[in-house]
Amino acid sequence: MQYNPTILEHFKNPKNQGEISNPDGVGKAGNPVCGDVMQVFIKVKDGRIEDIKFQTLGCGVAIAASSVLTEIVKGKTVDEAAKITKADIIEELGGQKKVPPEKIHCSLLAEDALKKAIEEYRQKH
């Protein structure tokens, strides 16, 4: 496989995979017509993202990007989390040089899903 070890590891053993039963925010990005769907659930306590989980339909990099996203986000404040971009995710996946160019959009999806989850949280609070 041409994927780097970081991507492979996150694909094999994804972190924080699952759902949250009473989430404070849920964000969905992508669509089944394109073949990529990511759903992110967040639980917020005292302004910090206490817990975050993901569900993803997508290729190896999409699943790895979701996993990496949750690791970056967990424990950060909502404001800090809102600043995360796909560049941060790509960095954690091994950097621009180690992620195939056609897979960059997977990280964009992750950023999208997180931002939507945060937006829902902010609307409720």
Place this chain on the structure above:
Amino acid sequence: MKKVYLDNAATTAVDPRVMKAMQPYFSDKYGNPSSVHSFGQEASETVGKARRQAAKFLGAKQEEIIFNSGATEGNNTVIKTVPKILKEKGGRDHIITSAVEHHCVLDSAKAMEKEGFRLTILPVNKQGIVETKSLEDGIDDKTALVSIMYANNEIGAIQPITKLAAIAKKHGAKFHTDAVQAANYLDCNVDKLGVDYLTLSAHKFYGPKGIGLLYKRQRAPLGQYMSGGAQENHLRAGTLNVPGIVGMGAAIELVSKEQAKRSANAQELRDRLLTGIKKAVPEVFLNGDRENRLPNNVNVTIKYVEGEGMLMSLDMEGIACSTGSACSSGSLEASHVILALGVPKEFSHGSLRFTIGQDNTKDDIDHVIEVLPKIVKRLRKMSPLAPKKYH
């Protein structure tokens, strides 16, 4: 780790007997067949033998065989030169092909559309078959060329070539078939099929990569795609790839001899795999006609999971196969063949294709059946589209 190669539609291993046949032609008998001296003549004789082998397999005349780099070249040559000649000669300005062709056919046809030809792309039914009525409705007396593949590379669907070619003939149009996937398993006699052109690639039937042939019926028109030499009756310039041609000849002869055995073996394994997958994995459906299907092809849609993710997981278990998902092809759309079947878009990225070859065994198949359900289970658990019961 046990390695299981089930992607024979993508390419096949060169048969050791083919390797042996090719060996002398690299550094021992290396002459250019166009050379007048004995080095050249020796090579030329060998090419002649391969040409006879190919002609015999197709039921064609030797002068109807044009060696080239493969079916991509052959398909491009036919589609990009034949209609132009027929337009000039008789004002024919229409090309017909099908929605499930390989990209080299579709892209060539679309290129001709840009040059002013009318293009009709025939739909397929839900089994992936071009119905004769579609061609009857689409063809007219200005149709220059109809190009329909004999057997589909993704779903193994076998097209009714003899009937379709007859319709083309009735309207004075030429008929081309891409027989790349058919060679191993189906009768490729050009008179039985009634075709004017047929393309093959050696690396799909245990020959080397980079070599193929174009069959052109005597007196059928063809333009010179590559200029600069007298090779192949001035139809295809370029020094002949002697080792490749020898290899292809040997491989074709093996197909002639072993076709029935290969088909029977492949079919047994194919049916075992399909039955096993359906039993072990819920919510799976077959893509393409069950009956009119290549004996070595299994293509299934597995609901709620994405193809490339499955591929990666299978690869980690030593199993090689293929998928029609967008993620695996770098485009935004799933396979045009899967979509042409009418598979709902939300499931169109979940297909897996397993294509059996002469080296596969029951153990290989059983390994897939053992491993695939766990992979699907894991990915369905992660999938936001999968019903609750899978989470």
